[in-house]
Amino acid sequence: MDLLLKGGWVVTAERVEQADVAIKGEKIAAVGADLTAEGAVVRDVTGKYIMPGAIDAHVHYQMPIGELMTADDWFTGTRLAACGGVTTVIDYAEPASPAESLTASLNKRLDEAREQACVDYGLHQVVLPGQEEDEAELKAVVDKGVTSFKVFTTYAQRLSLAAIGRLLKIARRLGALVTVHCEDHEIVTAKREELIAAGRTDPAYHALSRPATAEVKAIQDVIALAGEAGAPVYIVHVSTMGGAEAIAAARSKGQQVYGETCPHYLLLTGDKYAGPDSRLYLMCPPLRTAADNESLWRHLAAGALQVVATDHCSYSREQKAAGTAFYNTPSGVPGTETLLPLLYSFGVRNGWLTLPQLVRVLSTNPARLFGLYPRKGSLRPGSDADVVIFDPRRQITLTAANLHSAAGYTVFEGFNLLGYPEATYLRGRLIYDHGRFLGQAGQGRFIPGRV
Ligand SMILES: [Zn+2]
Structure with missing residues (x-):
């Protein structure tokens, strides 16, 4: 000893x-x-x-978007994780385009992390349009120890519902878990065009540009696809009451649907977009209402949501200040370091969660869902x-x-x-x-x- x-x-x-x-x-x-x-x-x-050390199952360190790079890289991201009691983070491997193979993007990401990471890490594999058909590549990724795929229903990376359905079926055969960013692309696009046409482009309009209905519809669609495929599915960063209710309803019928939320969706509201620092609070999906906060706590306490992670995606004040409109302001906020203490103070001390529940949502549940248990998430x-x-x-x-x-x-x-x-x-x-x-x-x- x-x-x-x-x-x-x-x-x-x-x-x-x-x-x-x-x-x-x-x-x-x-x-x-x-x-x-x-x-x-x-x-x-x-x-x-x-x-047991906390697991932040949703982080983006050293992530390029176009010309822009997140403020935290693999070193500072995992250093701040250590300072917040987080001993494992799960980041993403994402192909630069559908032409880059999944395994090439995965190997590149592993190379970036190797010399820099201060805490242990896993990866989710982002699957781009067309890549959901290549079962051999998907299997190669799983064999390398990446047991979860990430897809989007919006953004340039979006997969059609038919493509998500195909991926769900392959993932079920491979024993992998599909995780989905759920915002309905048509609703978001229409709202954005409407706001731009009305000249309402200030970052203050961010929440209006990505309404709750977009998230709820996409979650309902994805749950239906997963049910049809007989596959489990994991919804990342649930921000709305309607989204949490859709997950709870599917689970009560026996469907394997899992939901993640983030401290900012539990503790902050869209009022922040009215203030002078609106850009600093800009993330996707956006902050919602106090009623959504309370509903997310309630569903977390009831076990309808299983994981709290942070979607840590940090930009400096300078990077944020470069944004002139809701659609060109860097989207994302830092969060890993404050995950555990916020959930303790506002989850356990406010009576939403017991201490064992705190350990479940921050450590044991993500370890189980992403194939790390019992090596991680247990004492x-x-x-x-x-x-x-x-x-x-x-x-x-x-x-x-x-x-x-x-x-x-x-x-x-x-x-x-x-x-x-x-x-x-x-x-x-x-x-x-x-x-x-x-x-x-x-x-x-x-x-x-x-x-
Ligand atoms: Zn994310």
Whole structure:
């Protein structure tokens, strides 16, 4: 045994118990009452929670869009993850065009991450139009440990509903999970043209340009396709009450539909677009209403939504300021570092989630859905020793100065939190402690998913 975490409260997907955690090498060795040190380094964690490291299952680090590059790259993105108690992130491999093969884009992405990542990582494979027909390529990706595909119903990358149906059927055969960005392209396009024709192009019109009906319709369409294909499906970044209700309804009929939401959809509203900093809050889908916030919490608490991830896609104030209209302002916000503390303060402390539910939505559920369990998302003996020591009494006011994103701002500026990560261990190594990052570029590893 190398390290003994003594006197804390162990929180897992199932329970909270007072227990010690013993770590040997990169693995959890034992969890139990009054373990003896046997020469190990002992860390007194009395009064703290010991939780499996969080998994941010939806991030975009070092992502080019045209000429523009996100502010956070693989290094700063995974460094800020460590500082927020996130020990695994799942990013995306995306072909530059349908002419680039899936495996080529995947290999390129793995090469970019290898020397830079400070926490462990997995990838989702973006599938572009036409690529959904190539079963051999799709299988090659799964064999390399990428067990989830990502498709869009809007943007240039969009697949037709027929193409999504084809992909769902192949994915079912391969045991892979199709994840979908759901906004109906026709509704979004019509709304955008209407606003442009009326001269309403300011970023303040962002939420109007991508209405809730667009998300709800696309989610309903995709659920119907998945039902027809007999395949599971995962809806990313659900932002609306209607979307959550559609998922809940399908699940209650026994369909395998999974839903993810993000802290900004739980905690912020479209009122932000009326302020002077509207660009800083611009992401797709947009922020909605307080009624949507509450409905998303309710569905998360009820288990109709299974994952909270961040869609971390950061741009600096300068990059954001270059936008002159809702349609040309860089879309995305930073989020990985504040995922766990926000969900604790506003989920657990406000009574929406129990501590085991917190671990489920931030760690165990994404690990299971993306083929990483029980290596990740668990504190059982044999699991990777990815551990967060969480101090439920630490008070902090979120502000850019105490966060680590190269974006230089947070959409949660001024939020008062009670409870914050104190330390983060990645496979037994201390990578964050009391506000200090102690990790290194290149120590994060690709964790292949298994179907
Ligand atoms: Zn995204």
